[in-house]
Amino acid sequence: MSTSPPRTRSSAALAFLAGLLGVLALAVGGCAADEEDRPSVVVTTNILGDITRNVVGDEADVTVLMRAGADPHSFGVSAPQAAAMEQADLVVYNGLGLEENVLRHVEAAGEAGVSTVAVGDGVDPITYTSGESAGTSDPHFWTDPERVREAVDLIADQVTEHVGGVDKAAVAKNASAYGRQVDDLTAWMRDTFDAIPAKRRQLVTNHHVFGYLAERFGFRVVGAVIPSGTTLASPSASDLKSLSTSIEKAGVRAIFVDSSQPDRLAQVLKRETDTEVDVVPLFSESLTEKGKGAATYLEMMRSNTASIATGLSTR
Structure with a gap:
């Protein structure tokens, strides 16, 4: 009895399977190639990461190195x-x-x-006027939304110039749409702060982080618990005593601290100050995870504005 037909069917089945596997291999290879060919933007801090993602949209992969709640002054990166x-x-x-x-x-x-862009250099940075960092550039420009508006355009220009394969018109459209949201934020912040009497617009923070906000919206920075532009510094006993005296003389109502940092020093300062002050947490240097109050730049700034206004208006 002939066995040729079964072998023929088996051969045909094997040929079909081999062809199918070949097609799948080509498809997978094509997907891998597409992923490898996708343009890539890497951003160091999560605040800039959120701004950059709004500008880039779907035109490139955006990787943010700094995790939510981390300190930009001290976070590190892995080998990958x-x-x-x-x-x-x-x-x-x-x-x-x-x-x-x-x-x-x-x-x-x-x-x-690799093309790199230092956004802080391109938004007219200010310098610290007091403390250990006096005379050096202040990197905390994001507390001024008008400078963030400039950063949006700067990032868009850099993406269209240095990232091949992106749709320049789409990036420009994204930047324009997000820029309008930042403009709306600026107007809302101004209206909110204008309701605070001028004599109460005095800031004491955990370190020198709100200089740009103070300049833009007419606040006076009385001092900082850590008299430096970095959280890696530490105050002396005389620093705390001097700030305590300044708080009493100015009638400061609140000490604003970063919600992701320990507030131990601020609590010590509060106890040593004869006048009644509150310790109010803000999201000053890092975004949070979703649902934690400051998952985006816009959410962070609206939360901080409301907290500052409440902290300086009560009592």
Whole structure:
């Protein structure tokens, strides 16, 4: 009895299976190639990361190195993250000395031929006028939404210039739409702060972080618990005593501290001050996870504005 037909059917089945596997391999390979070909933007801090994602939209992959709730002055990156920086089309970073543990990796990416942009340098930075950081540039420009509006356009220009394969018109449209939201934020903040009597617009913070906000909206910075532009510094007993005296003389009503940092020093200062002051948490240097109060830049600034207004208006 002939067995040729079964072998023929078996051969046909094997040929079909081989063809199918070949098609699948090509499809998977094509997907992998598409993923590899996707333009890539790496951003150091999560505040800049949120702004950049709004500008870039779906035109490129945006990787943010700093996790939610981290301190931009002290966070670090892993070896894979450092490698991703050197393989990116563009690295967006704050600059002005903010990312103290990451700047060397940014420099390495630049040396490897990656385009980098220090956003802080491009938004007319101010300098500290007091404390350990006096005379150096203040990196906390995001507390001024008008400078963030400038940053939006700067990032859009850098993306369209250095990231190949993006739709320039789409990036421009994204930047324009997000820029309008930032403009609305500025107007709302101004209206909210205008309701605070001028004599009460006095800020004491955990470190010098709100200089830009003070300049834009007419606040006076009385002092900082840590008299420096970085959380890595520490105050002396005489620093705390001097600030306590300033708080009493100015009639300061609240000490604003970063919600992600311990408020122990602020509580000590509160106890040593003869006048009654509140310790009010803000989201000053990092976004939070979703649902924690400051998952986006716009949400963070609206929350901080409301907290500042309430803290300085009560009693």
